[in-house]
Amino acid sequence: MKPLIKLLLTYFLAGITQLNAQVKDTLNVAVLAYEGVELLDFAGPAEVFAAASYYTNTYHFKVHIVAKEPALTSQGFLKITPNFNFDNAPKTNILVLPGGNAGKSIQDKSTQQWIQAQLKDADQVLTVCSGIYFLKKSGRLNNIPVTSHHKIIPFLKKELKPQNVLAQVKYVDAGQIVTSAGVSSGIEGALLMVSKIAGLEAANRTARYMEYAPWDISNGKIAYDLQSQAANYLTTNNTDPHFGMLDLAGHLALREGKINLAKQYFQKNVAFYPNSALAYHSLSKALLSTKKWVPPTYEDFLNVLRNQGAKTGYALYQKAKRVYPNWKLFTHKDIVVRGQNLTVNENHEEARLVFKMGLDTYPNSWLLYQQLAICLLKQKKENEAKRLIQQASKKFPNNTAIKKLVTTIKSEK
Structure with a gap:
């Protein structure tokens, strides 16, 4: 079985990469950059969207930097090479307009033309700090509530309807357009957008990963119905x-x-x-307010697996399936990662139970078939592992990884 084990372990090491194939919808996040752009204004939101992809199985936020210039400098010390220019950038789903020393870019005709073209298709637009002026020039802000850096607020009150300019909030969500206050506030504006698209818990988990403790949905204002x-x-x-x-x-x-x-x-x-x-x-x-037993949140369930072990978690899982047959106690990514951590630590029986729960919940995941087979082989349950791989080959006849496993099994007979 050595060739088979070697092949399985090769795919095991690539398992985390394969998780990205589970996403449903890719959303292009275009972050505008220009000579003099404020570092945190663009890097903060970019980090949020890049990290958030890990915490949702529904969306993949594909972040790229777009600029007129082939190379530029942020705050006088950071050299930036954009991914795209205005001519070859992909369709924009989410547009981020950061602030900085933006005066020249705001007045630039080609920059304004590109922004206006993106606004036709973009689901969401986020401005950070003085980046709000990229939209003001076109009149997009005339009848919506907005915010910006505290030093810009007095000027906006003179240039827009003063009652529409809100101070002392991290962001204002007017529907398609979200304006955020200064510098680090772009992080919160981006987290708000993640909430609107991928759910509040995806944003909360992203904030925890970034150790951004100030985040709370109430820090800003949702100004549309x-x-x-x-x-x-x-x-x-x-x-x-x-x-x-x-x-x-x-x-x-x-x-x-x-x-x-x-x-x-x-x-x-x-x-x-x-x-x-x-x-x-x-x-x-x-x-939770009902008297009927309610399954734990997926975060609480993962804590049970970590702190009380897979046997306790499996019993809780079985109870949840009896009471709520269709309930999903965990995400696909979380259960795979938990099982892989156990496998790395050679706790193969616990890993087997974790992957079994995963496969029961996500029966269309070839990756979980593969990971469970690894556990069975590690436990010297070779015949059971072979049967599982054969089942996978019937279920996923065109999957390259499964085909290689089947070929290896046949060569060893």
């Missing part, structure tokens, strides 16, 4: 909203004590995204 927009989806199954639309509306309803409304939003999101552990995570929070 999100609840009404979300309510439109309660009576339709025809159009899938972004995951975060109903999720964020539900969490805001929870904060207002509207538990039944929150439950409706979360249950509808489960209907739209039945394979999302994040949808069940949110629903569990709304169901």
Whole structure:
């Protein structure tokens, strides 16, 4: 079995990379850069979106820097080589307009033309600090509430309707356009966008990863009627909203004590995204007020696996499946990573239980078939591992990795 074990371990090491293939939708995040751009204004939001991809199985945020110049300098010391220029940049889903020494770029005709072209297709636009002036020139800010750096606020009050310029908030969400205050506030504006698209917990986990303790959805102002927009989806199954639309509306309803409304939003999101552990995570929070037993959130369940072991976790998993047969207790990524950590530490029986739960929950994952086979081989259960790989070959006849495993098995007979 040595060639088979060697091959399985080769794929095991590539397992984390394979997780990225599970995403549903790629969203292009275009971050504008220019000579004199403020470092944290563009790097903060870019870090948020790049990190957030790991915490959602629904979206992949593909971040790239776009600039007119082939090379530029940020704050006099950081040399930047953009990924794209205005002519070859891909379609923009999310546009980030950072501040800095932006006066020349704001007045530049080609820069304005590119921004206006992106605004036609972009779902979301984020401005940071003085980056708000990239939109002011075109009149996009005339009738919406906005914010910016505290030193810019007095000027905006003279240039726009003063009642629409809000101070002492980290961001203002006007729907398509989110304006954020100075420098580090772009991080919070980006986290708000992650909430709107991928859900509040995806943003919370991203903030925890970044050790950005100040983050809270209440630090800014949502200045459009999100609840009404979300309510439109309660009576339709025809159009899938972004995951975060109903999720964020539900969490805001929870904060207002509207538990039944929150439950409706979360249950509808489960209907739209039945394979999302994040949808069940949110629903569990709304169901806590009921007298019926509620499965733990996926974060609490992962803590059970870490602190109490896979046997305790497996018993809890079985109980959840009896009470709520379709409930997703964990994300695909989290269960794979947990199992791989156990495998690396040679705790193969615990890893076997973890991967078994994973495969029961995500039966269309060839990666979980593969990882479970590794555990079985490590436990010297070679016949069981072979049967599992043969099952995988029937289920995934065109999968290259599974084909190689089957070929190796046949060569060893």
